[in-house]
Amino acid sequence: MTSRQNRPRDRGIPEATVARLPVYLRALHGLQDRGVATVSSEELAAAAGVNSAKLRKDLSHLGSYGTRGVGYEVEYLVYQISRELGLTQDWVVAIIGVGNLGRALAGYGGFASRGFRVAGLLDADDSIVGQEISGMTVGHIDRLEDIIADHGVSIAVIATPAAAAQGVCDRVVAAGVTSVLNFAPVVLSVPESVDVRKVDLSIELQILAFHEQRKAGGPGDYEPVPGGEPPGAAHYVEAVEA
Amino acid sequence: MTSRQNRPRDRGIPEATVARLPVYLRALHGLQDRGVATVSSEELAAAAGVNSAKLRKDLSHLGSYGTRGVGYEVEYLVYQISRELGLTQDWVVAIIGVGNLGRALAGYGGFASRGFRVAGLLDADDSIVGQEISGMTVGHIDRLEDIIADHGVSIAVIATPAAAAQGVCDRVVAAGVTSVLNFAPVVLSVPESVDVRKVDLSIELQILAFHEQRKAGGPGDYEPVPGGEPPGAAHYVEAVEA
DNA sequence: CAGTGTGAAACAGTTCACAGCT
DNA sequence: AGCTGTGAACTGTTTCACACTG
Numbered sequence: 001m002t003s004r005q006n007r008p009r010d011r012g013i014p015e016a017t018v019a020r021l022p023v024y025l026r027a028l029h030g031l032q033d034r035g036v037a038t039v040s041s042e043e044l045a046a047a048a049g050v051n052s053a054k055l056r057k058d059l060s061h062l063g064s065y066g067t068r069g070v071g072y073e074v075e076y077l078v079y080q081i082s083r084e085l086g087l088t089q090d091w092v093v094a095i096i097g098v099g100n101l102g103r104a105l106a107g108y109g110g111f112a113s114r115g116f117r118v119a120g121l122l123d124a125d126d127s128i129v130g131q132e133i134s135g136m137t138v139g140h141i142d143r144l145e146d147i148i149a150d151h152g153v154s155i156a157v158i159a160t161p162a163a164a165a166q167g168v169c170d171r172v173v174a175a176g177v178t179s180v181l182n183f184a185p186v187v188l189s190v191p192e193s194v195d196v197r198k199v200d201l202s203i204e205l206q207i208l209a210f211h212e213q214r215k216a217g218g219p220g221d222y223e224p225v226p227g228g229e230p231p232g233a234a235h236y237v238e239a240v241e242a
Numbered sequence: 243m244t245s246r247q248n249r250p251r252d253r254g255i256p257e258a259t260v261a262r263l264p265v266y267l268r269a270l271h272g273l274q275d276r277g278v279a280t281v282s283s284e285e286l287a288a289a290a291g292v293n294s295a296k297l298r299k300d301l302s303h304l305g306s307y308g309t310r311g312v313g314y315e316v317e318y319l320v321y322q323i324s325r326e327l328g329l330t331q332d333w334v335v336a337i338i339g340v341g342n343l344g345r346a347l348a349g350y351g352g353f354a355s356r357g358f359r360v361a362g363l364l365d366a367d368d369s370i371v372g373q374e375i376s377g378m379t380v381g382h383i384d385r386l387e388d389i390i391a392d393h394g395v396s397i398a399v400i401a402t403p404a405a406a407a408q409g410v411c412d413r414v415v416a417a418g419v420t421s422v423l424n425f426a427p428v429v430l431s432v433p434e435s436v437d438v439r440k441v442d443l444s445i446e447l448q449i450l451a452f453h454e455q456r457k458a459g460g461p462g463d464y465e466p467v468p469g470g471e472p473p474g475a476a477h478y479v480e481a482v483e484a
Numbered sequence: 485c486a487g488t489g490t491g492a493a494a495c496a497g498t499t500c501a502c503a504g505c506t
Numbered sequence: 507a508g509c510t511g512t513g514a515a516c517t518g519t520t521t522c523a524c525a526c527t528g
Contacts, residue, residue, distance in 0.1 A: 016497060022448040026427060040509065049429035052509095053499055060511055068505045068510045085448050086455030093447070100349050104342030110427055110444030116451075154458075155450055178457055179450040185268060185352055187291035195453045197446050201423075202352030204439050205335070206264040206327050208397055208421040209358075211437045213328030215420060258519060282487065294487095295521055302489055310488045310527045 013084070017058045021081050023048045024055070028078045040071035087115045094153045094177075096168050097160035098123040098131075098138050101183055105157060107134040119151035124164070141168075148175040155179045162186045169196075255326070259300040263323050265290045266297070270320045282313035329357045336395045336419075338410050339402030340365040340373075340380050343425055347399060349376040361393035366406065383410075390417040397421045404428045411438075 027047035031039055041059075045052040059065060059072070065080050066072045082088050093111065095102050098121050105111070106121055123129055124141045131138045139147065147153065156172040158165050158180060165184035172180065173194055182188055182198040190196055269289035273281055283301075287294040301307060301314070307322050308314045324330050335353065337344050340363050347353075348363055365371055366383045373380045381389065389395065398414040400407050400422060407426035414422065415436055424430055424440040432438055 014497070018452050019445075019449055021452075022442075022445040023429070025448075027429070042509085047429070049431075051499080053501095054497090056510060057498080057512080064511070066510050069508045070506070071509070084452070086451040087448065089455075091447075091451050091454065100342065100346035104346045105443065107342050108443055110442075111447065114444050114448060116444075116447055154454055155447065157447075179454045181446055181450060187265070187269070187289070189291075193457070195450055197450055199441055199443070199446055200264075200352075201347060201350055201441070202356050202358075203261075203264040204423055204441055205333075205353065205358055205397065205399075206267075206329065206356060207261055208423060208437055208439055209328040209333050210260050210263075210326070212333065212396055212421045213331075215435070256519070284487080293521080295523095296519090298488065299490080299520080306489070308488050311486050312528070313487070 013061045017061050018085075020048070020050065020054075020058055021085055023050075024058070025078065025081045025085070025087075028074055028081070031074050032078060036074055038071050039074055039077075041066070044072065090115050090117050091155055092117050092119045092151050092153045093155045093157055094118070094120045094122065094144075094147055094151075094172070095157045095159060096122045096141065096144065096172070097158060097164070097184075098125075098128050098133060099159065099161075102157075102159040103133055105159060105183075106136065116155070119153050120147040122147065124160075144168075144171055145175045148172065148177060153177060155181065157181045157183070158188075159183045255303045259303050260327075262290070262292065262296075262300055263327055265292075266300070267320065267323045267327070267329075270316055270323070273316050274320060278316055280313050281316055281319075283308070286314065332357050332359050333397055334359050334361045334393050334395045335397045335399055336360070336362045336364065336386075336389055336393075336414070337399045337401060338364045338383065338386065338414070339400060339406070339426075340367075340370050340375060341401065341403075344399075344401040345375055347401060347425075348378065358397075361395050362389040364389065366402075386410075386413055387417045390414065390419060395419060397423065399423045399425070400430075401425045 024044065027044055028039075030047065031044075041052040041056045045055040048055065059077075062080055062084050065077055093116050095105055095118060098106070102121065102123070106118060111118060118136065120143075121133055121136050121138045122141045122144055123138050126140075129138050129140045148156075154177060156169075156177045156179070158168055158172075160168055162184045165182065165186050166188060169180060169182070169188045169190060173190055178194050180188065180190065180194060180196045182196055183200075185200055185202065188196050188198075266286065269286060270281075272289065273286075283294040283298045287297040290297065301319075304322055304326050307319055335358050337347055337360060340348070344363065344365070348360060353360060360378065362385075363375055363378050363380045364383045364386055365380050371380050371382045390398075396419060398411075398419045398421070400410055400414075402410055404426045407424065407428050408430060411422060411424070411430045411432060415432055420435060421437045422430065422432065422439070424438055425442075427442055427444065430438050430440075
């Protein structure tokens with residue numbers, strides 16, 4: 001059931017569209033930096049790596065922000081997409097788990113530039129607590145509930161080892177967090193009201209491996225996988241310079 | 243009706259199914275570690291965070307590997323999924339860009355345990371080249387083509403700053419790599435024969451923000467966006483650090 | 485029986501192609 | 507003339523529900 005609301009524009013934006021809006025936004029920022037004022041669906045689509053029909057359909061879910069015969073005004077579209085995504089307000093984030101990955105996240109410029117403010121870096125390891133990372137001091141995980149309450153954290157980023165993730169998740173949810181970005185390779189269980197998105201490095205690699213395997217074997221009738229043959233030796237690719 | 247008992251003739255496993263197989267595989271490994279020998283679709287689905295109908299349909303694309311009235315033999319299913327994904331062979335990976343993220347990837351245990359062997363860590367920065375990371379010495383990006391050829395790298399992981407990513411991508415593709423996992427926040431262009439998957443941290447956060455925003459403003463509520471909309475004032479920076 | 489495997493229905497997302505606006 | 511916006515056709519995915527089997 002989608003909660004229908006009475007808004008000027010129909011507010012049921014398809015999930016697939018939502019997932020692409022950030023990509024469009026980035027492409028638009030690129031155009032903005034190059035001083036481009038107006039862009040056609042064809043051009044923007046190319047910059048975003050989709051086809052133009054899809055782009056137009058996606059944008060049409062936000063409203064009619066283009067001009068027929070002309071295209072879209074870059075600045076205006078940036079604003080509309082930002083607003084739709086909720087990026088015109090700041091979101092407060094806590095990063096839990098300050099290993100290699102947590103560090104990478106803490107230093108990731110893409111957060112701050114999109115209105116995500118990191119309110120705390122937390123870890124359970126005493127040798128990490130107190131360290132200065134990207135201008136922030138790592139706090140002890142004991143302070144999790146305080147940090148969430150004091151700073152109004154609404155999004156938690158979990159970058160702990162797998163074994164710790166569910167426990168941390170339960171705590172952040174109990175403390176009022178309603179969105180979780182999970183980097184730990186586990187399926188988190190949460191109440192229905194909480195959104196979880198997961199990023200799993202090894203899953204992405206496995207999906208690539210599947211397709212890679214398929215390429216290696218030709219269009220024959222037989223099983224593509226021989227059994228123990230190491231890949232790589234016989235690879236060639238058509239030239240790709242540009 | 244299927245032509246034979248096992249292994250459907252049907253070459254095409256749906257993409258959505260492929261994307262879930264690694265999740266099932268992980269759940270199965272968990273069961274294996276706990277000594278579970280047999281599992282029903284209901285139980286496995288719960289462990290993987292999907293519903294049982296979807297799981298059964300997914301598995302049915304690989305063949306009839308279950309026993310009616312009983313369930314699936316864990317070990318056998320692990321093997322079948324691994325084989326389908328191409329994990330019964332080793333894949334050689336190179337990681338390009340050894341900033342925070344590259345370091346996290348280099349140390350990520352999930353790679354080695356799934357048959358992904360990291361053949362090289364490469365960076366352009368002389369202060370990073372030569373460093374020892376997770377038991378490997380960081381090589382200079384100049385050696386990219388050598389490493390790819392010598393080790394038979396078929397998957398490249400790009401963890402460079404955005405500005406460097408396309409150039410690196412062109413080089414790995416020219417050197418014979420046919421699968422790329424891209425962490426840089428850019429749309430890479432590659433020949434059709436090359437697979438690219440991208441992981442974008444800030445996009446995931448933006449998707450969460452969208453849903454978060456929707457929760458916050460209840461039905462009939464107005465959004466907390468102020469009227470002032472000076473589109474020129476927004477100053478977004480596209481810099482990503484690595 | 486209990487639980488898989490699967491047609492068929494329902495739903496979601498993409499692509500087509502063109503009407504209609506500037 | 508050119509390009510957006512969108513119904514309609516199409517393709518892919520999920521869910522349902524039950525026949526079938528060990």
